[in-house]
Amino acid sequence: MKNHLRSFRESLLKARRAGCAARLLAACGALALALHAPAGRAQQAPDAVTKAVQGYLERETRGLPGQVRITVSPLDARNRLPTCAALVPFLPAGTRAWGQISVGVRCDSPVAWTAYLQAHVAVMGDHLVTKRPLRAAQIVGPEDVDLRQGDLTALPDNTLTDASQAVGHHTRYAIAAGMPLRGEMLRVPPAVLQGQSVRVISAGPGFRVSSEGQALNNASPGEPVRVRMANGQVVTGTARTGGNVEIAF
Structure with missing residues (x-):
């Protein structure tokens, strides 16, 4: 600790003499990092954190349609986190394992800390697109739609994935060719008609x-x-x- 303080005083004097605010901030940052990492304590291995998040997301995405691809950005190798006895990954409230997300990792022992890693969950599967332009109030037929492979997480919510979800329904408005079909674009035909x-x-x-x-x-x-x-x-x-x-x- 004495060496850290001595180094900090020397950096502070140099910053004052040069009148450089950036060097002063850098010196303060170096001291903060030094004080955060107690002497003799092992640093948390980034690979262990990344592996824990990877396994957690694999469990969370079981049962999703299509092929799931998970990419996790590793923990900074320069981290000052103490080694954790048991890593506990979690998703913040209101977040699901879908698309670009932030995944938390909590440690309770021997020292409590929480870190966040960026991850991307891609789900490759079929979705419906229009093969030709559709008019407003047109009844969708089998020849009007096609299945296309893509990342479902990159598509709007409620994108349809099966022809049976669209065929026989009326369009609410005109739809251009090649557009992903969403549920709100269609109107379910009446089951009962007035006077019937x-x-x-x-x-x-x-x-x-x-x-x-x-x-x-x-x-x-x-x-x-x-x-x-x-x-x-x-x-x-x-x-x-x-x-x-x-x-x-």
């Missing part, structure tokens, strides 16, 4: 009754629909495929 005769299924504990009625509004699957029954009563249920309306009790 529908089957109303009333169900509850121990009973299930089916009757006929007429839909009073359009509704996609899962949306509410009002139905006029044969006796003139108007009820509200949930639209289902096949012209069915469910009323749960």
Whole structure:
């Protein structure tokens, strides 16, 4: 410690004589680093931290579709962190193992410290793109879409990955050729049309009754629909495929 202080005083005198603020800051930084690393304590090996983060992300990405590629930026070899007995990687709150992320590594023993490493998780898989320009309100057919390989983490959220998610749906607006298809670009076709005769299924504990009625509004699957029954009563249920309306009790 005496040697560190002596070196600091000499650097401080040189900085004052030269009137150089940069040299003064450098001298202060050198002292801070020296005081942070206690004498005789081993430095944390960067490879161990990188390996811990790599293994953690591999576990976090199990089950993701496509081929997962993980790249971890190593810990600075000049770090002043003491050797840790047990490294605990973690993702900050609200972060998932997807795209460019920052991964934390916590140490509790023998000295508590936390470091952060940059990592990139790429997920190579198929996604839907338009083969030709689509008009607004056009019904998407099998010939209108194609599958393309790419990094799913680099695409907008809700990008579709299977033709069945788009074929038969209406476009909400015009879409250019070669565009990745997202769920919000499409409108699910109505399961029930206004004026259509529908089957109303009333169900509850121990009973299930089916009757006929007429839909009073359009509704996609899962949306509410009002139905006029044969006796003139108007009820509200949930639209289902096949012209069915469910009323749960």
